[in-house]
Amino acid sequence: MSQDPTPDFTPQRLKALEEIPVDALPSPCYVIHLGCLEDNGKLLASIKECTGARILLAQKGFACWATYPILSKYLDGTTASGVHEALLGLEKFDGEVHVYSPAFTETDIEKLSHFAHTVVFNTIDQFTRFGPVLDTKVERGLRVNPEHSTVDTELYDPAASGSRLGSTLEALERFEKEADHPIEIDGLHFHTLCEQDSDALEETALIFEEKFQPWLKRVKWLNFGGGHHITRPGYDIDRLCRVIDHFKRKYNVDVYLEPGEAVALHTGILSVTVLDIMQAGEIKNVIVDSSATCHMPDVLEMPYRPRISGAGDAGEFANTYRLGGMSCLAGDIIGDYSFKEPLTIGSKLRLLDMSHYTMVKNTTFNGVPLPAIALYDPKTKNTNLIRKFGYADYRDRLS
Ligand SMILES: *Cc1c(COP(=O)(O)O)cnc(C)c1O
Numbered sequence: 278m279s280q281d282p283t284p285d286f287t288p289q290r291l292k293a294l295e296e297i298p299v300d301a302l303p304s305p306c307y308v309i310h311l312g313c314l315e316d317n318g319k320l321l322a323s324i325k326e327c328t329g330a331r332i333l334l335a336q337k338g339f340a341c342w343a344t345y346p347i348l349s350k351y352l353d354g355t356t357a358s359g360v361h362e363a364l365l366g367l368e369k370f371d372g373e374v375h376v377y378s379p380a381f382t383e384t385d386i387e388k389l390s391h392f393a394h395t396v397v398f399n400t401i402d403q404f405t406r407f408g409p410v411l412d413t414k415v416e417r418g419l420r421v422n423p424e425h426s427t428v429d430t431e432l433y434d435p436a437a438s439g440s441r442l443g444s445t446l447e448a449l450e451r452f453e454k455e456a457d458h459p460i461e462i463d464g465l466h467f468h469t470l471c472e473q474d475s476d477a478l479e480e481t482a483l484i485f486e487e488k489f490q491p492w493l494k495r496v497k498w499l500n501f502g503g504g505h506h507i508t509r510p511g512y513d514i515d516r517l518c519r520v521i522d523h524f525k526r527k528y529n530v531d532v533y534l535e536p537g538e539a540v541a542l543h544t545g546i547l548s549v550t551v552l553d554i555m556q557a558g559e560i561k562n563v564i565v566d567s568s569a570t571c572h573m574p575d576v577l578e579m580p581y582r583p584r585i586s587g588a589g590d591a592g593e594f595a596n597t598y599r600l601g602g603m604s605c606l607a608g609d610i611i612g613d614y615s616f617k618e619p620l621t622i623g624s625k626l627r628l629l630d631m632s633h634y635t636m637v638k639n640t641t642f643n644g645v646p647l648p649a650i651a652l653y654d655p656k657t658k659n660t661n662l663i664r665k666f667g668y669a670d671y672r673d674r675l676s
Pocket of ligand 1: 471472502535536
């Protein structure tokens with residue numbers, strides 16, 4: 278047996294994603310497996326049941342709103358990074374609309390005032406300027422920076438020294454000393470994790486508790502942000518529940534989680550087609566009708582090598598290729614892979630785990646066409662093509 282390059286898929290998930298019929302779909306095309314998505318929803322709902330926590334979908338990571346009727350059954354609402362995502366949550370998801378942004382404009386706040394359940398401010402200055410503009414029904418929170426890093430990738434570490442994301446303990450203490458009265462917030466929010474297990478949450482939560490103790494006693498709710506890899510096989514759910522329980526009991530607060538990736542983890546594929554194969558020195562380049570930079574930018578940002586169904590590491594099987602995209606960026610490389618059978622022009626490849634941080638980050642750089650979006654229902658075995666993009670979508674983002 279060959280080594281599984283990403284052993285964190287359960288065999289059932291892998292099988293489910295490999296069974297999605299793609300031949301009748303356009304290429305490239307994202308396909309969401311509704312059964313897998315629903316299973317993630319059920320797992321998250323089980324955490325709500327055992328702890329009483331509330332769980333929101335972070336739309337930044339996954340905003341395929343055609344699936345919101347399914348997710349609304351299991352989650353309490355959405356969280357947004359600004360007005361547009363908040364409006365999408367309002368329009369398409371049956372639940373609470375939470376919003377956090379590194380900075381709001383006055384117009385943003387006037388709009389959000391009509392429908393947001395909760396607005397979380399990044400700084401005390403934004404809170405004092407805009408808090409009074411909000412309708413009194415809207416809950417006000419403050420994002421704090423516990424200044425404890427558990428993330429190795431700098432690009433994804435909001436708790437790093439000098440980070441612009443969240444107010445430090447020092448800023449809070451300074452404000453209250455100068456103002457001579459306590460800050461009147463309803464809740465505290467922190468977000469410092471990225472694809473992590475609950476040991477990283479526990480570690481961070483302890484430091485958060487120690488530092489922000491006086492405010493913990495005064496607020497109605499806590500939000501532990503996203504980055505919890507809850508739906509990854511092997512995630513320590515019991516520990517997560519213990520951490521939530523501890524805060525709920527000790528401080529009599531509501532606890533929110535707002536995962537993005539975990540909602541859509543291992544639920545979809547990107548189906549692509551081989552357009553050309555060319556030898557360059559030692560390297561056999563394959564060009565597919567997709568692009569790392571346009572359709573899966575985390576491949577370059579994180580960086581990581583997405584898993585491809587039936588493919589192994591370079592050299593593992595007889596036919597090794599370097600897969601590249603159709604943009605003119607020299608580094609638009611998906612990765613090196615090997616296959617048992619040689620690839621040919623027209624071969625279809627199935628990139629796995631392409632639901633989250635893909636369609637939300639797409640660009641039309643180089644005029645590369647956007648992948649279509651389809652849903653696969655395992656009950657009926659039907660694929661439903663819900664969106665196709667064309668020239669007008671490229672043109673209308675420019676002028
Ligand atoms: C990105 C983000 C999330 C979601 O993070 P995931 O890693 O997708 O779970 C939640 N809250 C905030 C504030 C974020 O910036």
